[in-house]
Amino acid sequence: MKVITVTNLKGGSAKTTSTAYLAHAYAAEGKNVLIIDADPQGSALRWSEQGEWEIPTIALPVKNLHARLRGIVPPDTDVVLIDTPPLDEQAGIVYSALRAADTIVVTMAPTMLEFERLPDVWAAIDEVESLRDTPPQVAVLLNRTVTNANSTPMFRQLIADDGRTVLATTIPRREPIAQAFAAPVTDLGKYADAAREIDQLGESA
Numbered sequence: 001m002k003v004i005t006v007t008n009l010k011g012g013s014a015k016t017t018s019t020a021y022l023a024h025a026y027a028a029e030g031k032n033v034l035i036i037d038a039d040p041q042g043s044a045l046r047w048s049e050q051g052e053w054e055i056p057t058i059a060l061p062v063k064n065l066h067a068r069l070r071g072i073v074p075p076d077t078d079v080v081l082i083d084t085p086p087l088d089e090q091a092g093i094v095y096s097a098l099r100a101a102d103t104i105v106v107t108m109a110p111t112m113l114e115f116e117r118l119p120d121v122w123a124a125i126d127e128v129e130s131l132r133d134t135p136p137q138v139a140v141l142l143n144r145t146v147t148n149a150n151s152t153p154m155f156r157q158l159i160a161d162d163g164r165t166v167l168a169t170t171i172p173r174r175e176p177i178a179q180a181f182a183a184p185v186t187d188l189g190k191y192a193d194a195a196r197e198i199d200q201l202g203e204s205a
């Protein structure tokens, strides 16, 4: 079983959207997926209800998620996706979700506003690392990118210069994704590639 936590410092960085799409991408690969909505706002849970997802989705916005997870997840589960609240609003819950993770996906748009908040995310991840047996795989997923804009390679380079991993796959800004909330997730788009890449993190090339 692999636990993937989707996180960022800020609200509105496409955490819930990415959790929803990545979960459906793994389900489309034939995997047994469980979504944990650790955000007290309950957006993923509401989306699952209104969109009538087949993927089981449960709300668990608690600060001891890492301790409770193994007892909650059904034994045949392949992938657990955890959607988190903004780190700057609910640090306790997010730290717990980071502790629970095998893989951490940091979702952000390639903008200076989001880039300049990354050090706080790295600090939280580094802090949690001391509480773990093995370090997690960590990667940035650039989303809401504009095709052929300079911002994508520019921020990819800036993040790489900080020694952090950026997925080769980026998620373009798309109206169907913007309007996806509360509906079934059908067109995976680039999230299918992102899911495969996330799955392969840490495997030697």
Ligand SMILES: Nc1ncnc2c1ncn2[C@@H]1O[C@H](COP(=O)(O)OP(=O)(O)OP(=O)(O)O)[C@@H](O)[C@H]1O
Residues within 6 Å of the ligand: 010, 011, 012, 013, 014, 015, 016, 017, 018, 039, 041, 043, 084, 085, 086, 143, 144, 145, 171, 172, 173, 174, 175, 177, 178, 179, 180, 181
């Ligand atoms: N690729 C995309 N193209 C267009 N719009 C997008 C894309 N990804 C996300 N959005 C939009 O960006 C907004 C924020 O996304 P989302 O709710 O997933 O962020 P969040 O990080 O979960 O926010 P919160 O911290 O409030 O939970 C939403 O309106 C969503 O539809």
Ligand SMILES: [Mg+2]
Residues within 6 Å of the ligand: 015, 016, 017, 039, 043, 083, 084
């Ligand atoms: Mg959200």
